[in-house]
Amino acid sequence: MKSPDLVGIDDIAVERWILALGLEARAPLRFERVGNGRSNLTYLVTDAAGTRWVLRRPPVGPLLPSAHDVKREHRILSALDPTAVPTPGVLAFTDDPDVTDAPLMLMTFVDGMVVDEVSVAQALSPEARARLGLTLARTLARVHEVDLKETGLDTLASHGPYAARQIRRWRRQWEGSRTREVPAVDALADRLEAAVPEQRELTLVHGDYHLLNVIASESGDEIRAVLDWELCTLGDPLADLGALLAYWPRPGDLGEGPFPAPRLQGFPTRAELAGCYAAETGRDISALPFWHALGLWKIAIIGEGVRRRALDTGRGTGHDDPDLLATDLLPGLIRQAELVADEAGL
Known part of the structure; x- marks a missing residue:
């Protein structure tokens, strides 16, 4: 049965x-x-x-x-x-x-630790948290080293300018998922569109790279599997680094992030994550604030899509968070994105 x-x-x-x-x-x-x-x-x-x-x-x-x-x-x-x-x-x-x-x-099945609850991160020592954060940045460098032609992934997506493509796509996602009017979402999109940096290279982009989407060793010194490749595409590698920073809230941020664990003692700062990635890859990361702000904007829209599904299907369907409709992170994420953009002069 x-x-x-x-x-x-x-x-x-x-x-x-x-x-x-x-x-x-x-x-x-x-x-x-x-x-x-x-x-x-x-x-x-x-x-x-x-x-x-x-x-x-x-x-x-x-x-x-x-x-x-x-x-x-x-x-x-x-x-x-x-x-x-x-x-x-x-x-x-x-x-x-x-x-x-x-x-x-x-x-x-890949055995290991998934830090998908704050309690999992709390059980780690500050030293393990520090190792885990930096290992996350180093593993991202491996994603961006993938040979597109050798793997056959060079035909995965458009080779056109990635930032403009992302803004257009997520504007459409916003139109398709919005549950209310939030003028700041569109205003930030206009601002990002006017500040698109020059794209200097094309790599594999995971599209949703953050702490919840990896399986790690409990010591924090190994990423055993990177998960959730559904948003993977081709584009600017700094998009992934910016998204990682967007999912990496720190004390003093405006509003709440989607996952508060990186606020815990021991986890690297966003500057340390970015510095580790830059040292690993040798890339110029001066355009990173643009991608950080874009990452926050995208997360806000993704959250609205989840909210829309919950409204459309009702609670108790098994795929939505029971507290989702009472937990609205969008305003805080947009305010934080505006702050990042302000500080970078975008």
Whole structure:
């Protein structure tokens, strides 16, 4: 009998699919939702022998165009498998309607620590937090070293100017997801559009690189897997660094960030993260404030998209945060972005 409590997958049909893949999986399989559910939905799969795998699928409910493309994420992860970028191994993909109502990807299970709750970060020593932050910056450098032609990822996205493309895209996302009028969002977009820096190189861009999207060792000195590649594209590498800073709140910031853990003692400052990345890559990061402000603006819009899905589908659907509608981070993120832009003279 299909489990009525398992949102997003038909466990009976998916079990049948996995057992036929030749992975030596032993029935019965147990499925468990993991993660915070604000991106593609993730499930831990465990067989009767205790072997584990991970499943991914898009969120339940209406989606914005181009968002949560699991088939594309499958392509990216498969291409990255032989590179120096740590990723989970891809085992299978299906969009067979007899198995699933949305694309499904099965991956290897990577053991380690995911800092997706403040309590996880609190359990680390200040020294481990410091190592973890700097390892995060060094691993980002590996992402930007990927040879696009060798991996076949040179056709992943447009080679045109990335910043302008991002502003256009996220303006459309804002129009498609807004739940109220916030003139400051459009005003900041105009300001960013007028301050676009010259693009000097084209690299792989993760598109959502931050502390919650990696699996790390508990010592903080190793990133074992970079996760959530659904927003990956081609563009300016500083976009990823700016996004990392946008997800890295510090004491004194205006409003609350989406994840407060980096405020804890020991985590590097944003300047230390940027300095570590610059030393690792040799890149000129003088345009970083633009990308930091753009990152904050994008996070605010992403949050509005999650809010829109919660309003459209209602609470209790299994993919939204029960407290989401009472927790509005958008005004604080936009104020912080304005401050970053002010200090940089944008």
